[in-house]
Amino acid sequence: MSLPVRDDLVGKQPYGAPQLPEAIQLNVNENPFPPSASLVADLAAAVAGAAGTMNRYPDREAVALRTDLAAYLTRVTGVAVSVDQVWAANGSNEVLQQVCQAFGGPGRTALGFEPSYSMHPLLAAGTNTAWVASQRAADFTLSVASAVAAVEQHSPAITFLTTPNNPTGTSLSLEVVKAVHDATPGMVVCDEAYAEFGSTVSAVTLLGECPRLIVSRTMSKAFAGAGLRLGYLAASPEVVDALRLVRLPYHLSALTQAAARVALAHTDELLGTVEAVKAQRDRMVAGVAAVGLTSVPTESNFLLFGPFDEPSVVWQQLLDEGVLVRDVSTGPGLAGWLRVNAGTEPETTAFLDALAAVVRS
Numbered sequence: 001m002s003l004p005v006r007d008d009l010v011g012k013q014p015y016g017a018p019q020l021p022e023a024i025q026l027n028v029n030e031n032p033f034p035p036s037a038s039l040v041a042d043l044a045a046a047v048a049g050a051a052g053t054m055n056r057y058p059d060r061e062a063v064a065l066r067t068d069l070a071a072y073l074t075r076v077t078g079v080a081v082s083v084d085q086v087w088a089a090n091g092s093n094e095v096l097q098q099v100c101q102a103f104g105g106p107g108r109t110a111l112g113f114e115p116s117y118s119m120h121p122l123l124a125a126g127t128n129t130a131w132v133a134s135q136r137a138a139d140f141t142l143s144v145a146s147a148v149a150a151v152e153q154h155s156p157a158i159t160f161l162t163t164p165n166n167p168t169g170t171s172l173s174l175e176v177v178k179a180v181h182d183a184t185p186g187m188v189v190c191d192e193a194y195a196e197f198g199s200t201v202s203a204v205t206l207l208g209e210c211p212r213l214i215v216s217r218t219m220s221k222a223f224a225g226a227g228l229r230l231g232y233l234a235a236s237p238e239v240v241d242a243l244r245l246v247r248l249p250y251h252l253s254a255l256t257q258a259a260a261r262v263a264l265a266h267t268d269e270l271l272g273t274v275e276a277v278k279a280q281r282d283r284m285v286a287g288v289a290a291v292g293l294t295s296v297p298t299e300s301n302f303l304l305f306g307p308f309d310e311p312s313v314v315w316q317q318l319l320d321e322g323v324l325v326r327d328v329s330t331g332p333g334l335a336g337w338l339r340v341n342a343g344t345e346p347e348t349t350a351f352l353d354a355l356a357a358v359v360r361s
């Protein structure tokens, strides 16, 4: 049967990292540390409280949650961020989809610097926004000159910058963000999904001088909340008003809002895992070098490692050893590379043992 699917979607592949719960899962950059028993109890109590009024729609504006997110950003960036500058949705993927809906669309172009996050072009495709792939340098860095040249050539409605970048782990300097913003009349998205692992200053500090800048964040990675589905952005209040035109009414459930507020109230506990994650990442970097491979210098909770002549074979061999990593090697500019994220200490040991066994064979 052939369905009347949109012409521009025919032949496209859905996003689909394997989900194999029986393996040691190091393939989607999750934080390996589950919430503590006391946090679980607080989450359960808050969800029970919200469930008592489940016959009512939730706060459409999620004001209490956005107030908490603004306070968090203010605390970590040192810049006063107000509630009307913050927007939240079900994962930063939904936030970015809303950005594409409001600022992209038919006849408009979005530009990214590849290799980068594979969802950016998919979100563009889903909103019928044309995608232009510009390139990073061979070492995956992005210079001011080449970034500015790309936006001047293509005049994109939306430019995606990602720092630290997925899947390379490399960071951008704020100079690049500012220069790109000043070189384009379009919107500039700085995807800071991994910011808490990095050491560079947040682009939130540029919001005052960059009215078309959008900084997106998520609770999926450092906050150990991938299952929560909560992403957010900071931008000018006018940007937030534009997103209200495309969001679905009541898009954030009362249960999500309540749980996210509890997680934010436990910020110090949740972000307390960041140093442990980085320590395991550094073990991976050292272990990869010890077996004669290389990894790309990373400021995130994952690393690109290789290069391999047959990365898909190595991916399968690691899985046969019980460890699931990400085969990114078919992506643009990524031939030969695999990606792995830091696990707990035993998970990291299992990865390093598996890698050593595969390299020996």
Ligand SMILES: *Cc1c(COP(=O)(O)O)cnc(C)c1O
Residues within 6 Å of the ligand: 029, 090, 091, 092, 093, 094, 117, 162, 165, 166, 191, 193, 217, 218, 219, 220, 221, 226, 230, 231
């Ligand atoms: C993981 C990731 C996200 C987060 O997506 P969520 O929908 O918030 O889980 C966003 N951007 C990048 C670059 C990522 O790697």
